[in-house]
Amino acid sequence: MSDWFETKSGLWDMTWAQLDLGVRDASHPCRLVSFSTVSADGLPESRNVVLRKAAADAKFCEVQTDTQSSKIESLKAHPHAALLWWVESLDLQIRMQCGVEILEGPSVDDDWAIVPPSSRVSYGTLPAPGTPIQGALDYEKPPVRERFCVLRCHLEHLDLIHLGRDHRRVAYTQARDWDGQWLSP
Numbered sequence: 001m002s003d004w005f006e007t008k009s010g011l012w013d014m015t016w017a018q019l020d021l022g023v024r025d026a027s028h029p030c031r032l033v034s035f036s037t038v039s040a041d042g043l044p045e046s047r048n049v050v051l052r053k054a055a056a057d058a059k060f061c062e063v064q065t066d067t068q069s070s071k072i073e074s075l076k077a078h079p080h081a082a083l084l085w086w087v088e089s090l091d092l093q094i095r096m097q098c099g100v101e102i103l104e105g106p107s108v109d110d111d112w113a114i115v116p117p118s119s120r121v122s123y124g125t126l127p128a129p130g131t132p133i134q135g136a137l138d139y140e141k142p143p144v145r146e147r148f149c150v151l152r153c154h155l156e157h158l159d160l161i162h163l164g165r166d167h168r169r170v171a172y173t174q175a176r177d178w179d180g181q182w183l184s185p
């Protein structure tokens, strides 16, 4: 009987199980993900966002954001993102490269319906996020349904590193039918 980190399928399954825990448990380390994009002028940019969905079978993750945040302009220029997690208790780093689909309008009605009222104010800040303001609190946060969108991140490349007593690294791509390729760590 092998440990989960000794096989490519074990690492894959553990990764998606951890992401699923991150969606369901606000205190889990996968709850927050470092979400990196490339700006319209070609510069790298990262920010923390909350992981909202992890669909192992369909191989996508979802996060939610404001349509007027800068990352949307970046994604319209370069529709890709890199997602990064570190699960310290498992010595597991998870890195994804994804193609990002921006979902808006009626297709995200169900998602909006379960956003608590206290969180809806994250979508609608006036002036738009990143706009210079005179004083630190010179903004309003009305909930604006039309400003809510879901970023569906379709997996293109998954790179895992397990830093146990031995170090193991594996990459999965569609080109290899997600079978995984061991890499030198």
Ligand SMILES: Cc1cc2nc3c(=O)[nH]c(=O)nc-3n(C[C@H](O)[C@H](O)[C@H](O)COP(=O)(O)O)c2cc1C
Binding pocket: 032, 045, 046, 047, 048, 049, 050, 051, 063, 064, 065, 066, 069, 070, 071, 072, 129, 130
């Ligand atoms: C703990 C934490 C959770 C956050 N969650 C989200 C989120 O789920 N969605 C989001 O758009 N921004 C979230 N933010 C804010 C982003 O980090 C970022 O400041 C904001 O989205 C503007 O980024 P942008 O100008 O690069 O688009 C979160 C920030 C922190 C510190």
